[in-house]
Amino acid sequence: MSAAAPRALPGPVLVIGCGLIGTSIGLALRAHEVDVLLADAEPGNVEAAASRGAGRPATDHVEPYLVVAAVPPTAAADVVVQALRRWPAAYVTDVTSVKAGLQREIDAHPGAERFAGGHPMAGSERSGPMAGSAQLFEGRPWAVTPGSATLPEALDAVVDMALHVGAVPIILEAAAHDRAVALVSHVPQVMSTLTAARLNDAQGNHLALAGPGLRDTTRIAGSDSALWIDILGTNAADVRAVLELVRADLDRVIDALGQDDAVIGDVLESGRRGTEQIPGKHGSAPARVDIVHVQVADRPGELSRLMTDTGQSGVNIEDLRLDHDLGRPVGLAEIAVALGVGDSLVDALTARGWTAYR
Missing domain, CATH: 1.10.3660.10 (6-phosphogluconate dehydrogenase C-terminal like domain)
Structure with a gap:
């Protein structure tokens, strides 16, 4: 499924689990003014996520439209089943990275038709609510794995949520996922x-060569x-x-x-x-690019200046990475641009005083 403008997402959305993923979902939905409720087994996580603007602590009397179980794989089945039982009008999804076993467990319980599994292909080596970001899912795939009994309305609810957080929904059968x-x-x-x-x-200083x-x-x-x-x-x-x-x-x-x-x-x-099989940006077909290397002094404002000068050259950046040379007060930026325009970017940046080369 390709990205589209999201339809209005009724609230509230209850996020159970205020780690990296749950907090990021809350932050992204709040950016669209969706009412978000937060719950977690650790009250401190709710407090931290709420303090960042990811939503408000859940209360017993509020009935959610959609429940998101943002918990580890071993806890997901219990949380989903409890949500289906407690809120009989709510749709329910999860964010775990393994779907087939979970779907089999959910299918054995009443309310399975209101569940559509989900898995955002985004994350970080960091964890916890303070690592959350409203931009975490921007342009990233979000697998949606409906079961055989899933209602179309439940599937739509999960797809709409994925679109609201900036992701690209991709519908898959659980085992294929x-x-x-x-x-x-x-x-x-x-x-x-x-x-x-x-x-x-x-041994010794071997890692100095990394x-x-x-x-x-x-x-x-x-x-x-x-x-x-x-x-x-x-x-x-x-x-x-x-x-x-x-x-x-x-x-x-x-x-x-x-x-x-x-x-x-x-x-x-x-x-x-x-x-070469890895999709390019926005899920497009893989594209060949030119790589331009630029030395960047390790001081405030230099990277911003490089981006400005690159933009003024009229060349669009396809990708960017920055690495620091060991023992030198400079970094090395690698700018990926469309095939055939690398030389013109080198000329433009060199004219602006940068050390740039292919």
Whole structure:
């Protein structure tokens, strides 16, 4: 499903769980003036989320239009079932990253027709209500996984909420969703973690050689371990299936190192082709880009000045990343622009005093 202008979302929306995702949902909905109620097993989380403007503490006498169970996977079924029982007129969704098992549990209870599962493909290595952001879901996919008995009105309620927070709803069957996230989210988390774990054995000043590639590869390894134990355990079969394929590829590489460059080349080329399958911005087809490197002094206002100068050059930025050189008072910005315009951006920035190159 492609993004569209959201219809009016009746309130209130009750968010149960005021961590990163729940607080971010509240903040994004409040930006559209949707009435948001907040609940959490830890009163301090409600207080923190409310203080940030994510909504108001829930009260017993208010009947929600939509309930969002923003809780860990192992708690989701109980919270959803309780919500369906307590508010018989409300639609209910969740935000967990594994759907098939949850859907089977919900189907066994009355009110399952008012439930449509959800999973925002957005997050952060940070956690808790203070990490929440109204922009967390902007342009990101939001999987919506209705069950066989889900009412069209329940599906519409979840899709409308996703649109309100700036996400792109994508409707999937629950089992297909779980296979997809094993490939694009859960196994990458495992691979990042395994790579980062090897750094514990680094000797002497070896880590002084670390560059942006290592930081990119290991960034998500800093995520909440307890949450990932839940996720990997809940989606164990699909994750195992992908990891077994990765293990076979790894064995091929190990056996071929120093022995068969053709095999190594085949693995590397397969990986390069794989990166070309990742959708571009706004979910568009992958696009080839030019990368322009720019040295940025590590002082206030420099990055803003670079963005202004780039904009004045008439070149649209497709993507941007910033890395700092070890031991140098400068950073290195990598600006991705449309294929064929990189040289003109280099010329424009050089004329404005920047050190820029392809």
